[in-house]
Amino acid sequence: ILNVEQSPQSLHVQEGDSTNFTCSFPSSNFYALHWYRWETAKSPEALFVMTLNGDEKKKGRISATLNTKEGYSYLYIKGSQPEDSATYLCALIDRGSTLGRLYFGRGTQLTVWP
Amino acid sequence: DTGVSQDPRHKITKRGQNVTFRCDPISEHNRLYWYRQTLGQGPEFLTYFQNEAQLEKSRLLSDRFSAERPKGSFSTLEIQRTEQGDSAMYLCASSLDRGFATNEKLFFGSGTQLSVL
Numbered sequence: 106i107l108n109v110e111q112s113p114q115s116l117h118v119q120e121g122d123s124t125n126f127t128c129s130f131p132s133s134n135f136y137a138l139h140w141y142r143w144e145t146a147k148s149p150e151a152l153f154v155m156t157l158n159g160d161e162k163k164k165g166r167i168s169a170t171l172n173t174k175e176g177y178s179y180l181y182i183k184g185s186q187p188e189d190s191a192t193y194l195c196a197l198i199d200r201g202s203t204l205g206r207l208y209f210g211r212g213t214q215l216t217v218w219p
Numbered sequence: 220d221t222g223v224s225q226d227p228r229h230k231i232t233k234r235g236q237n238v239t240f241r242c243d244p245i246s247e248h249n250r251l252y253w254y255r256q257t258l259g260q261g262p263e264f265l266t267y268f269q270n271e272a273q274l275e276k277s278r279l280l281s282d283r284f285s286a287e288r289p290k291g292s293f294s295t296l297e298i299q300r301t302e303q304g305d306s307a308m309y310l311c312a313s314s315l316d317r318g319f320a321t322n323e324k325l326f327f328g329s330g331t332q333l334s335v336l
Contacts, residue, residue, distance in 0.1 A: 109261070111261075139324060139325070141325075141327075146329070147329060148222070148223065148326075148327040148328055148329045148330070149262075149310070149312075149325075149327040150327070151324035151325060151326070154323070154324050194261060194262070196261070196262075206264045206267070206275060206277075207252075207254075207262075207264060207325070208264070209254075209261030209262045209263070210261050211259065211260055211261045212261055
């Protein structure tokens with residue numbers, strides 16, 4: 106079992122603020138790290154899949170970095186908007202398990218106030 | 220691409236009853252996954268299929284749980300003799316294995332919310 110920790114558990118920001126969350130994990134012995142966004146009453150939606158140390162991904166105002174040596178990934182949102190309100194989930198595929206098994210953190214719940 | 224669909228969206232049942240959920244993945248996706256999320260937790264892996272073959276089952280999947288993907292297309296998850304602890308959101312996801320499975324993102328359905336009274 107791979108222990109994936111996310112912080113903070115919840116976050117409230119004002120529209121226009123920039124914010125970031127952390128995903129930490131104990132080992133660099135994994136295949137890939139995934140970030141998903143899950144809006145209430147909708148399906149979790151993939152944001153990024155990262156595999157290499159130093160990976161940086163960007164999608165509009167959202168970006169992510171991966172540091173496998175120190176065991177963390179950051180997700181950044183620049184200029185938060187109310188539509189960014191969602192739970193952001195981090196998940197890993199561990200080398201010790203089947204490729205089909207993702208280990209998820211508990212998520213960071215983001216609320217952006219207008 | 221119509222996305223992953225799950226049916227029903229909500230299910231309320233009495234303890235001891237059997238329930239079955241259905242998942243229709245994206246049509247060309249050969250991998251299909253079931254996850255379960257309970258309150259305050261992240262999604263937990265239950266099982267996954269490569270085409271019609273069930274390749275892995277979590278220890279969470281007790282003898283009361285069974286999953287099938289008979290023709291490598293849709294999948295069903297059945298829970299027999301439901302217990303209150305089975306109350307959760309059951310998520311289905313699919314992906315396309317193009318030989319670089321580690322890079323493939325999952326496409327999730329909206330889930331089936333099960334409440335066992």
